[in-house]
Amino acid sequence: MWLSVSRVTSDAPFIDDASKRPQIVKELKMATQYSMIQPQAVETARLLGICFKLSSMTAVISVSLGVYMGIGSDHTLAPVHVHLNLVGWVSLFLFGMFYKSHPNANGSAAVVQVSLVSIGYIVMLSGLAGLLLTASAAFMPLAVVGSLLVWAGFLLFFILVARTARTGPCG
Numbered sequence: 828m829w830l831s832v833s834r835v836t837s838d839a840p841f842i843d844d845a846s847k848r849p850q851i852v853k854e855l856k857m858a859t860q861y862s863m864i865q866p867q868a869v870e871t872a873r874l875l876g877i878c879f880k881l882s883s884m885t886a887v888i889s890v891s892l893g894v895y896m897g898i899g900s901d902h903t904l905a906p907v908h909v910h911l912n913l914v915g916w917v918s919l920f921l922f923g924m925f926y927k928s929h930p931n932a933n934g935s936a937a938v939v940q941v942s943l944v945s946i947g948y949i950v951m952l953s954g955l956a957g958l959l960l961t962a963s964a965a966f967m968p969l970a971v972v973g974s975l976l977v978w979a980g981f982l983l984f985f986i987l988v989a990r991t992a993r994t995g996p997c998g
């Protein structure tokens with residue numbers, strides 16, 4: 828709302844022009860009304876922000892790791908590279924595409940779903956990297972807990988997709 832209002836009020840010269848006042852009042856009313864239907868849109872924007880920003884940031888990291896592995900010919904972290912790419916980049920991006928094209932699937936359950944996978948793969952791959960680099964069993968719990976979070980996130984995604992198909996077109 829404040830963005831819209833500040834946009835309107837930033838056209839300050841118009842306010843001095845009496846003939847423009849009805850138009851400005853109308854715009855302000857529309858901005859206010861718009862703000863009343865905004866919470867859902869704001870939540871969706873945040874959700875898509877997480878999906879697209881985190882996935883593209885992960886892509887930079889995973890591709891950098893790929894380049895490092897290629898140049899150094901040390902493929903120890905290949906499984907980390909694979910899952911960073913396919914879970915953190917591709918899957919997270921696809922979740923965002925799904926939620927963008929299916930607004931009726933959005934909501935707090937979608938935020939939980941994306942958070943489960945996001946936190947999950949970061950924890951899982953931190954554990955896996957630790958395991959591969961040090962062979963210390965101390966990293967095992969991270970890998971296990973992280974993979975269970977990822978698993979739960981994918982399961983919830985399936986449930987949300989099925990629910991979306993019941994409440995509207997899911998094509």
Ligand code: HEM
Binds near residue numbers: 890909913
């Ligand atoms: C500059 C970009 C990239 C470089 C330099 C790179 C490099 C590598 C290297 C060195 C390996 C290890 C191969 C092995 O140990 O056998 C690998 C494996 C793999 N990479 Fe990448 N990668 C890049 C981008 C990507 C992207 C964008 C994806 C997916 C979206 C991807 C998916 C995979 C997969 C699935 C494997 C496993 C393949 C297998 O085990 O046969 N990579 N990559």
Ligand code: HEM
Binds near residue numbers: 906
């Ligand atoms: C809970 C989540 C997951 C766990 C615990 C998991 C675990 C594993 C394990 C244990 C391997 C064998 C690694 C090896 O032989 O070195 C593997 C390979 C692989 N996974 Fe996953 N995975 C998960 C999710 C996914 C997802 C969501 C994707 C794709 C979207 C994926 C794509 C792959 C691919 C392409 C390989 C073969 C890589 C290669 O050959 O080097 N994984 N995964």
